[in-house]
Amino acid sequence: QVQLVESGGGLVQAGGSLRLSCAASGRTFSNYAMGWFRQAPGKEREFVAVISWIGGTTDYTDSVKGRFTISRDNAKNTVYLQMNSLKPEDTAVYYCAAAYRKLTLTAERYDYWGQGTQVTVSS
Numbered sequence: 001q002v003q004l005v006e007s008g009g010g011l012v013q014a015g016g017s018l019r020l021s022c023a024a025s026g027r028t029f030s031n032y033a034m035g036w037f038r039q040a041p042g043k044e045r046e047f048v049a050v051i052s053w054i055g056g057t058t059d060y061t062d063s064v065k066g067r068f069t070i071s072r073d074n075a076k077n078t079v080y081l082q083m084n085s086l087k088p089e090d091t092a093v094y095y096c097a098a099a100y101r102k103l104t105l106t107a108e109r110y111d112y113w114g115q116g117t118q119v120t121v122s123s
Helices: none
Strands: 002-007 012-014 020-028 032-039 047-050 058-060 068-073 078-083 092-099 117-122
Touching: 002 078, 020 032, 020 092, 020 117, 032 068, 032 078, 047 068, 047 078, 058 068, 078 092
Parallel strands: 012 117
Antiparallel strands: 002 020, 020 078, 032 047, 032 092, 047 058, 068 078, 092 117
């Protein structure tokens, strides 16, 4: 079992920045690829970013490339999502998720999920 707790969400103006954190506990964090997903009101949950269990491989959805950066610190059992140049369309609940040794963009393939943190970008 892996427990995931997100933090760092909030209200920010367009063009601003936020840094989300996801702290993991339970099983060996370094065995899990970590992903960030988001869900806006009335929309389906969508993939945002993923990082491999060692941290050498990352991938992003096109709409955040060049603005968001995913990283991890395996010594701290934490994954981060640095979000710059935020836009109103980035407004959503952001979730982190863990996938055991699977580098995947598909939500259904993730094994554990956090409770989410709200990000609101005002125009």
